[in-house]
Amino acid sequence: MKIDTFKVEKWFNKYEKDALYDLADTCIEPLSISELLELTAQDYEDVFNKKLNYGEIYGSERLRSAVSTLYEKQNISNITITHGAIGANQLVMLALVEPSDKVVSIVPTYQQHYSIPKSIGADVKLYFLKEKNGWLPDLKELEQIVGNDTKIICMNNPNNPTGAIIPDEMLYKIVEIADRCGAYILCDEVYRGLNHQGNSFGVSVADIYEKGISTGSMSKVFSLAGLRLGWVCAASDIISSVNSHREYNTISVGILDDYFASIAIENKDKIIEQNIKKLLTGKKILLDWAKNESKIRLVEPKAGTTAFVHYDLPISSTDLCAGLQKDTGVMILPGETMELDGYLRIGFGNNFEKLEIALKIFSEWLDKSDK
Numbered sequence: 099m100k101i102d103t104f105k106v107e108k109w110f111n112k113y114e115k116d117a118l119y120d121l122a123d124t125c126i127e128p129l130s131i132s133e134l135l136e137l138t139a140q141d142y143e144d145v146f147n148k149k150l151n152y153g154e155i156y157g158s159e160r161l162r163s164a165v166s167t168l169y170e171k172q173n174i175s176n177i178t179i180t181h182g183a184i185g186a187n188q189l190v191m192l193a194l195v196e197p198s199d200k201v202v203s204i205v206p207t208y209q210q211h212y213s214i215p216k217s218i219g220a221d222v223k224l225y226f227l228k229e230k231n232g233w234l235p236d237l238k239e240l241e242q243i244v245g246n247d248t249k250i251i252c253m254n255n256p257n258n259p260t261g262a263i264i265p266d267e268m269l270y271k272i273v274e275i276a277d278r279c280g281a282y283i284l285c286d287e288v289y290r291g292l293n294h295q296g297n298s299f300g301v302s303v304a305d306i307y308e309k310g311i312s313t314g315s316m317s318k319v320f321s322l323a324g325l326r327l328g329w330v331c332a333a334s335d336i337i338s339s340v341n342s343h344r345e346y347n348t349i350s351v352g353i354l355d356d357y358f359a360s361i362a363i364e365n366k367d368k369i370i371e372q373n374i375k376k377l378l379t380g381k382k383i384l385l386d387w388a389k390n391e392s393k394i395r396l397v398e399p400k401a402g403t404t405a406f407v408h409y410d411l412p413i414s415s416t417d418l419c420a421g422l423q424k425d426t427g428v429m430i431l432p433g434e435t436m437e438l439d440g441y442l443r444i445g446f447g448n449n450f451e452k453l454e455i456a457l458k459i460f461s462e463w464l465d466k467s468d469k
């Protein structure tokens with residue numbers, strides 16, 4: 099089965115190992131095992147005494163119960179545990195998309211949401227978010243593209259790369275658009291839990307629509323990307339179709355991953371409070387820099403770990419990022435890898451000293467490039 103190159107992953111493979119300042123990353127500083135055990139007041143012996151058998155098939159009851167607390171109306175039968183959100187998204191596509199199905203994908207987004215259905219033979223329509231709308235969908239335009247024959251709408255809320263979060267009323271309207279034609283909504287909610295203000299967890303599509311599917315993971319919200327653990331949350335008939343495919347590629351996730359994820363979610367308030375503080379610190383550094391940088395314009399991110407920044411130079415984002423890294427070691431992700439040239443994705447959740455220095459270096463480089 100042919101599939102398009104995953105452009106963001108290719109970029110990381112090529113540039114990450116040599117980066118002196120990595121501003122392309124979407125994670126918040128990761129937790130170590132000892133930090134996690136201390137933060138959650140766990141006994142080290144519990145870890146060392148674990149027998150390394152297969153785990154419970156769909157994820158332990160303890161873990162699925164913990165995940166269900168991240169939603170309003172879900173229980174363990176609505177959740178299956180996967181290899182990261184990347185595994186969750188793929189399994190949902192394999193379970194639901196047939197050749198010739200119409201799939202509407204709201205971009206920019208994680209490339210899985212259009213390249214996997216395309217590889218299955220679906221008729222994929224991209225709906226482009228616009229900066230002038232604060233990176234939120236225009237519902238009239240969305241309704242038009244969805245029409246009456248869409249099988250799945252794929253979206254990412256809060257959004258990577260823009261940091262936009264769809265207001266609740268708008269999310270309900272998107273559900274109405276989907277419901278009119280009986281479409282599923284696959285909402286990648288991997289950044290849900292990282293709203294910068296108010297309740298860190300916004301409304302989930304799984305709680306408000308019977309054909310709403312939420313995917314999530316430990317990678318961003320809990321700073322535990324190394325667990326490689328995520329989930330699908332949806333109505334039990336959808337979970338059952340997902341599990342039919344899951345039997346062929348997962349068996350179970352690792353016992354230790356399941357355990358670490360359980361204790362992290364059971365102590366979510368402590369971890370998330372710490373992470374929001376970090377995000378607000380990083381965001382302030384980014385916004386202060388952008389205010390004083392005449393060649394840069396950005397919509398303030400309201401959630402998540404990244405901003406999508408417009409630059410004012412007559413070169414492609416790919417050439418800009420390749421040149422910047424070659425000259426300075428500063429790594430930024432080109433918008434072209436997310437289908438929107440003229441923009442750059444900057445992550446602000448990690449290592450603030452480096453963030454501040456790297457942005458200064460970037461400004462100096464922009465000045466030189468303009469001459």
Ligand SMILES: Cc1ncc(COP(=O)(O)O)c(C=O)c1O
Nearest residue numbers: 182183184208258288315317328
């Ligand atoms: C929107 C989105 N979905 C899914 C993933 C994959 O997440 P995970 O590490 O849980 O597999 C990422 C990773 O950057 C992402 O940004």
